[in-house]
Amino acid sequence: MTFSLEYTARALRDLKGLDRQDGRRVTAGLKRLEAQELPWVHVKKLKTSASLEPVYSFHVGSCRVLVEFDLERHRIVVDEVSPRKSSYRDF
Numbered sequence: 001m002t003f004s005l006e007y008t009a010r011a012l013r014d015l016k017g018l019d020r021q022d023g024r025r026v027t028a029g030l031k032r033l034e035a036q037e038l039p040w041v042h043v044k045k046l047k048t049s050a051s052l053e054p055v056y057s058f059h060v061g062s063c064r065v066l067v068e069f070d071l072e073r074h075r076i077v078v079d080e081v082s083p084r085k086s087s088y089r090d091f
Helices: 009-017 020-035
Strands: 004-007 056-060 063-070 075-083
Touching (some): 009 020
Antiparallel strands (some): 056 063
16 A cells, blocks of 8 residues: 655745755655655664654755654655755754
């Protein structure tokens, strides 16, 4: 079963702030992740203490995308999209 994408308000704001080329790359990367049967195999789990839900990261061009997986509802929740150098400020 495939997963569906859901964006937080912060992720949508981050995507709008990217230049056109990076925005297209990130969108294409998320679509590829969405189409995977087991999408968590293609991302890196972060060591977090801020939330109960595990947060995962993957690189797309010069950006890092932080996501969570909702396995019960088959959703990928996109939390944040940011340049690699500043992407872990809240986690």
